[in-house]
Amino acid sequence: MAAPSLATEGISSGASLYNLSMTYWIHVAHSIDRVTLHRDRCSEVPSTQTSTDYWGGGWYDYPDKERALAAMEQAGPTDQRRCPLCKP
Numbered sequence: 301m302a303a304p305s306l307a308t309e310g311i312s313s314g315a316s317l318y319n320l321s322m323t324y325w326i327h328v329a330h331s332i333d334r335v336t337l338h339r340d341r342c343s344e345v346p347s348t349q350t351s352t353d354y355w356g357g358g359w360y361d362y363p364d365k366e367r368a369l370a371a372m373e374q375a376g377p378t379d380q381r382r383c384p385l386c387k388p
């Protein structure tokens with residue numbers, strides 16, 4: 301009865317637009333046992349991807365906050381915080 305093909309198209313095109321504008325970053329720093337959540341446009345997020353090393357830390361981007369938070373849990377550091385600048 302419904303028109304699933306039309307509905308699916310609408311949802312997928314909308315989702316891809318959101319993915320472009322809503323990105324979260326986590327900064328993992330094992331050397332200080334800390335992982336920090338940032339928003340896409342935070343000034344602390346590097347504009348070019350720098351080389352990632354385990355102890356110095358790395359930047360990882362996620363298309364939504366749910367996945368970023370889950371990644372923070374899995375990253376390992378016990379100190380999980382949100383950036384005071386961009387307040388994600």
Ligand SMILES: [Zn+2]
Binds near residue numbers: 337339342345384
């Ligand atoms: Zn930030």
